[in-house]
Amino acid sequence: MIRARGAYDGAVTDDGSNLDENASQPQVVAVSVTKTVAPRQASATAVAATVALVMFSVFIGVYGPRLGNRQQSPAGTTLVELATAIEPRHAQRVFEAMQTGGGSAKPFAQITREDAEAAAAEIVGQPVFLPKLDGLEVRFLAPTRVRLPGASGALVFFAVSAPRANGRTDPAFAAFASILILEDEDRFTSFDTFGRPVSMPEGEVFSVMVKEGRDPASVAMFRVRDLVYGVQASEEELASELVAELELRAAEAVSLRSLEN
Numbered sequence: 001m002i003r004a005r006g007a008y009d010g011a012v013t014d015d016g017s018n019l020d021e022n023a024s025q026p027q028v029v030a031v032s033v034t035k036t037v038a039p040r041q042a043s044a045t046a047v048a049a050t051v052a053l054v055m056f057s058v059f060i061g062v063y064g065p066r067l068g069n070r071q072q073s074p075a076g077t078t079l080v081e082l083a084t085a086i087e088p089r090h091a092q093r094v095f096e097a098m099q100t101g102g103g104s105a106k107p108f109a110q111i112t113r114e115d116a117e118a119a120a121a122e123i124v125g126q127p128v129f130l131p132k133l134d135g136l137e138v139r140f141l142a143p144t145r146v147r148l149p150g151a152s153g154a155l156v157f158f159a160v161s162a163p164r165a166n167g168r169t170d171p172a173f174a175a176f177a178s179i180l181i182l183e184d185e186d187r188f189t190s191f192d193t194f195g196r197p198v199s200m201p202e203g204e205v206f207s208v209m210v211k212e213g214r215d216p217a218s219v220a221m222f223r224v225r226d227l228v229y230g231v232q233a234s235e236e237e238l239a240s241e242l243v244a245e246l247e248l249r250a251a252e253a254v255s256l257r258s259l260e261n
Contacts, residue, residue, distance in 0.1 A: 076187040077150030079200070082230065083208035083219035085148040090178040090232045093141070093157045097176060116140040116156055120181055123154035128181050128227065129253065130156060131245040137161045146180070151228075153182035160238060175238045179246075180230035184223055200228065205243055224250040 111119075113130050120128045120143040131138075140158040156179045182188075188200040200206075202223045210232075211217035220231045220243045229246055233239035 076189045076197075076199075078197075079188060079190055079206050079221055080208055081149050082188060082221065082228075083210050086178070086180050086219050086230045086232055087210040087217065089146060089155060089180075090157070090176075093178065094176045094234065097157075097159065111140045111142055113138065113140065116143055116158075119143045120154040120156055124181050124183055124227065126183070126226065127253070128154070129224075129246055129249040130179065131242050131249070133160060133241070133245065148180070148182065150187040151182045151184070153180060153228075155180050175234045177231070177233035177238060177242060179242065182228045182230070184226050184228045188223075188228055205247075222247065225254070 113132065117128055117130050120130070123143060123145050130140075138158055138160055140156065143154045143156045146153060146155045158177055158179075160175045160177060162174055184200065189197040190200050190206060192198050200221075200223050202225065205220055205222045207218050207220050209216065209218045217232065217234075218236070218239070220239055222229055222243065224247075229243075231239050231242050231246070233242060
C-alpha cells in the first residue's frame with residue numbers, strides 16, 4: 001500500500017498524538033508535460049512555383065522594356081482611324097462617278113486646278129496645293145467639306161486619264177483619286193520606334209492599308225506645316241505620283257515663304 005505523505009507527516013502535537021493520522025491534504029507535485037510537434041514539410045510544387053515567379057520577375061526587370069517606352073493609349077486620332085474614315089468616302093465618289101458617267105467626263109464639272117485649289121483653301125482657311133500631273137488629263141469635281149475624326153476639311157475628288165497615241169485624251173478615265181486636306185491641331189498621332197504615341201511628324205509619309213484582297217488599297221498621309229494631306233487612288237502608282245508632287249509643291253512654297261521673310 002502506498003500512502004501519500006502530508007505536509008506535516010510525522011509531526012507530534014502537545015497531547016502526544018501523531019499528526020500523521022490527522023493529515024488533511026496530500027502534497028501535490030506539479031508535473032510539466034512538453035508536447036513535441038513534428039516540423040511541417042514544405043510542398044515541392046509551391047517552392048518550385050515561387051522560384052519560377054521570382055526568376056520571371058527578374059527576367060522582365062532586366063530584359064523587359066522600360067516603363068517609359070511601353071505603349072500608351074493615344075490621346076488623339078490615330079492615322080489608322082483617319083485612313084479608315086477616308087476610304088469609304090473615296091469609294092462612294094468612285095461608285096457615283098462610274099454609275100452616272102461610266103467613267104467618262106460627264107459627272108465632272110469643268111473646273112480647273114486653280115479653281116479647285118481656291119475652293120479647297122476657302123474651306124480649310126489657308127492656301128493648299130493640288131497636283132499638276134503634267135502630261136495627263138485631270139478633271140476635278142468641286143471640293144466638298146467633310147468631317148472626319150479629329151478635324152474637318154476639304155475633300156478633292158478627280159479623275160485622271162492618259163493621252164492616246166494620237167495625242168488626244170481618252171474619254172474613259174483610267175483612274176480616280178481623292179485628296180483630303182485637314183488642318184492639323186496636334187490631334188493626329190502616329191507611333192515611334194518604341195510604340196509610343198507621338199504627334200504626327202512633318203516630312204514623313206505614312207501609308208495605311210485599308211483594303212486587302214483582289215484589289216488592295218492604301219491611304220498615304222503626310223503633314224505640311226499646319227495641314228495634313230491624305231491621298232487615295234485606284235492605282236498605287238498614281239497615288240505615289242500624287243504624294244511626290246504634293247510634297248514637291250509644298251517644299252517650293254516653304255522655300256518661297258522663307259525668301260519673302
